[in-house]
Amino acid sequence: MSARDDETPFDAYREDVERPLSKLFREYAPGRLGWFSAGMVANFLARMASLVPPLLLGVAIDAVFVGDGAFELPLVPDAWLPTGEMAQFRFTVVVIVGSFLVVALFTWIYGVTANLFAHGVMHAVRVDCFEKMQRLDMAFFDEKQTGEVMAVLNNDTQNLEMFLDNAVMNSARLLVMVGGIAAVLFYLNWQLAVVTLFAVPAMVLFTIWFMRVVEPRYVRQRSAVGRLNTRLENAISGVGLTKATSSEGHETERVRDSSRNLFDRTMDVLKLSYLYRPGMELLAGLAFATTFLVGGLWLATDTAPGPLTGSLSVGDFVVFLFLTQRIVDPLAEVSNIVDQYENAKASSERVFGLMNIPVHVDDPADPADLGPVEGRVTYENVSFSYADTAGRRAVEGDETAFEETVIEAVSFEANPGETVAFVGPTGAGKSTILKLLLRLYDTHEGTVRIDGHDVRDVSLADLRSAVGYVSQDTFLFDGTIADNIRYGHFDADDAAVRDAAEAAQAHEFIGELSDGYDTRVGERGVKLSGGQRQRIALARAVLADPEILILDEATSAVDTKTELQIQHSIDRLTEDRTTLAIAHRLSTVKDADTILVLEAGEIVERGTHEELLAADGRYATLWAAQAGDRETAVETLVDREDSQ
Structure with a gap:
C-alpha cells in the first residue's frame, strides 16, 4: 500500500x-x-x-x-x-x-x-x-x-x-x-x-x-x-x-x-x-x-x-x-x-x-436577495474542473491542483418558461453543467446566473428552493412512500402528496401496494423498481413546485409505455417553468426550445430539433441512430472521420 x-x-x-x-x-x-x-x-x-x-x-x-x-x-x-x-x-x-x-x-x-x-x-x-x-x-x-x-x-x-x-x-x-x-x-x-x-x-x-x-x-x-x-x-x-x-x-x-x-x-x-x-x-x-x-x-x-x-x-x-x-x-x-x-x-x-476541512461552496457573507424568481438562467463562459478538495489540500491558485477540465467555455441562456435540453455521449459533462446551477460545485471560471444574480452571491437555501432536481441516480430514504415524496417539504398534507404522485404517474402503482402511501421502501428504496423510484422522485419535484426544473435523464429507468405517460406529465409540469433537461432518448427532448449538443465538455452544436437535423451534424447522427437508421448513422460517422 x-x-x-x-x-x-x-x-x-x-x-x-x-x-x-x-x-x-x-x-x-x-x-x-x-x-x-x-x-x-x-x-x-x-x-x-x-x-x-x-x-x-x-x-x-x-x-x-x-x-x-x-x-x-x-x-x-x-x-x-x-x-x-x-x-x-x-x-x-x-x-x-x-x-x-x-x-x-x-x-x-x-x-x-x-x-x-x-x-x-x-x-x-x-x-x-x-x-x-x-x-x-x-x-x-x-x-x-x-x-x-x-x-x-x-x-x-x-x-x-x-x-x-x-x-x-x-x-x-x-x-x-x-x-x-x-x-x-x-x-x-x-x-x-x-x-x-x-x-x-x-x-x-x-x-x-x-x-x-x-x-x-x-x-x-x-x-x-x-x-x-x-x-x-x-x-x-x-x-x-x-x-x-x-x-x-x-x-x-x-x-x-x-x-x-x-x-x-x-x-x-x-x-x-x-x-x-x-x-x-x-x-x-x-x-x-x-x-x-x-x-x-x-x-x-x-x-x-x-x-x-x-x-x-x-x-x-x-x-x-x-x-x-x-x-x-x-x-x-x-x-x-x-x-x-x-x-x-x-x-x-x-x-x-x-x-x-474547508468548505468552499458556502453561503456568502452578505447574501443577495434572490427575490421572486422568474426563471432566467444564464451561463457565461463557464469552465469547471474537479478540484482535488476531497480531504486533501488544493493549493489556491495552483493550476496543478486541478484535474482535467470537465466543462470548457460553456455559454447559453434559458428564458423563463423555456426548455433547454442537453444531449451528447456519456462523460460529455451534461450532469456536471446542471450541478453548477445548484452550486453542488462552483465554477472554475465564468459565471452562472439566475435572473441576473450570480448563484455564488445568494444563499444556498434560496437558490436550491428555487430549483427542483430529478437525478438519474434516484435516492430514497428508508421510510414510507409518502415520506419520500414529502422530503424537503415536510409540512405538505396528504392531498398534496397524492396530487404530486398522480402528476408523476405514480399514484396507480402506489395504490396497488399493500400499504399504499404508507408502504416502506427499504434502504435506498430497494423494495421498489427503478422506474417506481424515478416516479417518486419526480413526484417529489412536482410537490416542490420550483420555478426552475432540472431533469437529469428522469425517465432513464422506465419502459417505453411508462416513459410516454411520464413525459406527458413532464410536459404539463414544464409549461410555465424554466426546464433544463438531460436526455439519453432524444425523442423526449425534440420539442425543447433549444437543444445543446456536448462533447468533451464543450457545446459543439445548438438549435432546435429541426435546425439540428437540417445541419446534418452530430445531433443528426445521434437521431438517425436512435430512430433506427443505423446504417446511415454509421456511414455518416465514417465519412466524418475520413474528412478529419
Missing part, C-alpha cells in the same frame, strides 16, 4: 490540530461544567472517605487491642473521641460502616454526573460532526469516504466518551488516592513512607516513555478503523453487483486485507500495552513487597532496619499494608488511563480534522 493510498481525507488537517483534548474541553465543556465539577467533588469525597477505614483500623489496633497507643485521629479534636476501650471499639465500627456508606453515596453521585457530562459532550460532538459533514463540498463525497465519516461519528466519538467518563475521572481518583495515601503514610511514619513510594518516580518515567512511543501507533490504528469502515460500507452498498458478478470472494479478500491491516495496527498498540501494564503492576507490587519486608523486619527485630530510625507500631504497619495494597490498584490503572488518553487524543484529532 502506497503512502497516498494509506492517506485518509482527514490526515492533512489532523496534523494541524494542536492540543486536541484541551481544545475538546475548551469548546464543549462550557455549559456542562456543573456536572463535571459535581463529579470531581463527589469523586474526591468518595476517595477520601475510603481512606478512613484503614487509618481508623490502625488506631484501633494500637489503642484497643494491643493497648500500646493513644486513640487519636488526624484533624479530629481529642474531645470528640471516646475514652473507654469498648466505646472506642463501637466508635470504630460505626465510623467504618459510615465511611463505606459515604463511599457508596458519592460513588453513585460521581457515576451519574460523570456520565451526564461525558455523554453530553459526545452527543454535541457527534451532532456537530454530522452538521459539518453535511456542509462539506460534493468533492469530498466524490471520494467515497462514507466509512471515514462513519468512523468519526461512531468510533471516535465513543472513544471520547470513554475518555471523559473513565480516564478523566480515574485520573482524578488516582491523584486523590496517591496524594491522600501518601499524606497518611507520611503522617504515620515518613521513613517507611519513603520506602513505600520509591516506585512512583519510576512509574512516572515509564509512563512518559510509553506515551511517546504509543501515540503514533494509536493514530495509525484509528486510520485503519476508518479504512475498514469505508470498505465495509462500499461492500454492503454494492452487494447487488457483487452477487450478480459472483464476486463475493473478491470482496471478502478486500475486507480481509482491510481487517488484517486493522489487526496489525491494533497489535502494534497492544504489544506495547502488554509491556506497559505488567511493568506498572510489577513496580506497584515491588512497592508492596518492599513495604512488607522493611516493616516486617522492623516489627520482628524491634529495631529500625538500615538507616531508618525510631519505632513502628503494629497498627501503623497494618495501615501501611492496607494502604500500600490500595495504592497498587490506582497505580496499575495508569496503563488503562494512558490507553484511553492516547486513543482519545487520536480520535479528537480526527474529529477536529474533519471540522477543519
Whole structure:
C-alpha cells in the first residue's frame, strides 16, 4: 500500500490540530461544567472517605487491642473521641460502616454526573460532526469516504466518551488516592513512607516513555478503523453487483486485507500495552513487597532496619499494608488511563480534522436577495474542473491542483418558461453543467446566473428552493412512500402528496401496494423498481413546485409505455417553468426550445430539433441512430472521420 493510498481525507488537517483534548474541553465543556465539577467533588469525597477505614483500623489496633497507643485521629479534636476501650471499639465500627456508606453515596453521585457530562459532550460532538459533514463540498463525497465519516461519528466519538467518563475521572481518583495515601503514610511514619513510594518516580518515567512511543501507533490504528469502515460500507452498498458478478470472494479478500491491516495496527498498540501494564503492576507490587519486608523486619527485630530510625507500631504497619495494597490498584490503572488518553487524543484529532476541512461552496457573507424568481438562467463562459478538495489540500491558485477540465467555455441562456435540453455521449459533462446551477460545485471560471444574480452571491437555501432536481441516480430514504415524496417539504398534507404522485404517474402503482402511501421502501428504496423510484422522485419535484426544473435523464429507468405517460406529465409540469433537461432518448427532448449538443465538455452544436437535423451534424447522427437508421448513422460517422 502506497503512502497516498494509506492517506485518509482527514490526515492533512489532523496534523494541524494542536492540543486536541484541551481544545475538546475548551469548546464543549462550557455549559456542562456543573456536572463535571459535581463529579470531581463527589469523586474526591468518595476517595477520601475510603481512606478512613484503614487509618481508623490502625488506631484501633494500637489503642484497643494491643493497648500500646493513644486513640487519636488526624484533624479530629481529642474531645470528640471516646475514652473507654469498648466505646472506642463501637466508635470504630460505626465510623467504618459510615465511611463505606459515604463511599457508596458519592460513588453513585460521581457515576451519574460523570456520565451526564461525558455523554453530553459526545452527543454535541457527534451532532456537530454530522452538521459539518453535511456542509462539506460534493468533492469530498466524490471520494467515497462514507466509512471515514462513519468512523468519526461512531468510533471516535465513543472513544471520547470513554475518555471523559473513565480516564478523566480515574485520573482524578488516582491523584486523590496517591496524594491522600501518601499524606497518611507520611503522617504515620515518613521513613517507611519513603520506602513505600520509591516506585512512583519510576512509574512516572515509564509512563512518559510509553506515551511517546504509543501515540503514533494509536493514530495509525484509528486510520485503519476508518479504512475498514469505508470498505465495509462500499461492500454492503454494492452487494447487488457483487452477487450478480459472483464476486463475493473478491470482496471478502478486500475486507480481509482491510481487517488484517486493522489487526496489525491494533497489535502494534497492544504489544506495547502488554509491556506497559505488567511493568506498572510489577513496580506497584515491588512497592508492596518492599513495604512488607522493611516493616516486617522492623516489627520482628524491634529495631529500625538500615538507616531508618525510631519505632513502628503494629497498627501503623497494618495501615501501611492496607494502604500500600490500595495504592497498587490506582497505580496499575495508569496503563488503562494512558490507553484511553492516547486513543482519545487520536480520535479528537480526527474529529477536529474533519471540522477543519474547508468548505468552499458556502453561503456568502452578505447574501443577495434572490427575490421572486422568474426563471432566467444564464451561463457565461463557464469552465469547471474537479478540484482535488476531497480531504486533501488544493493549493489556491495552483493550476496543478486541478484535474482535467470537465466543462470548457460553456455559454447559453434559458428564458423563463423555456426548455433547454442537453444531449451528447456519456462523460460529455451534461450532469456536471446542471450541478453548477445548484452550486453542488462552483465554477472554475465564468459565471452562472439566475435572473441576473450570480448563484455564488445568494444563499444556498434560496437558490436550491428555487430549483427542483430529478437525478438519474434516484435516492430514497428508508421510510414510507409518502415520506419520500414529502422530503424537503415536510409540512405538505396528504392531498398534496397524492396530487404530486398522480402528476408523476405514480399514484396507480402506489395504490396497488399493500400499504399504499404508507408502504416502506427499504434502504435506498430497494423494495421498489427503478422506474417506481424515478416516479417518486419526480413526484417529489412536482410537490416542490420550483420555478426552475432540472431533469437529469428522469425517465432513464422506465419502459417505453411508462416513459410516454411520464413525459406527458413532464410536459404539463414544464409549461410555465424554466426546464433544463438531460436526455439519453432524444425523442423526449425534440420539442425543447433549444437543444445543446456536448462533447468533451464543450457545446459543439445548438438549435432546435429541426435546425439540428437540417445541419446534418452530430445531433443528426445521434437521431438517425436512435430512430433506427443505423446504417446511415454509421456511414455518416465514417465519412466524418475520413474528412478529419
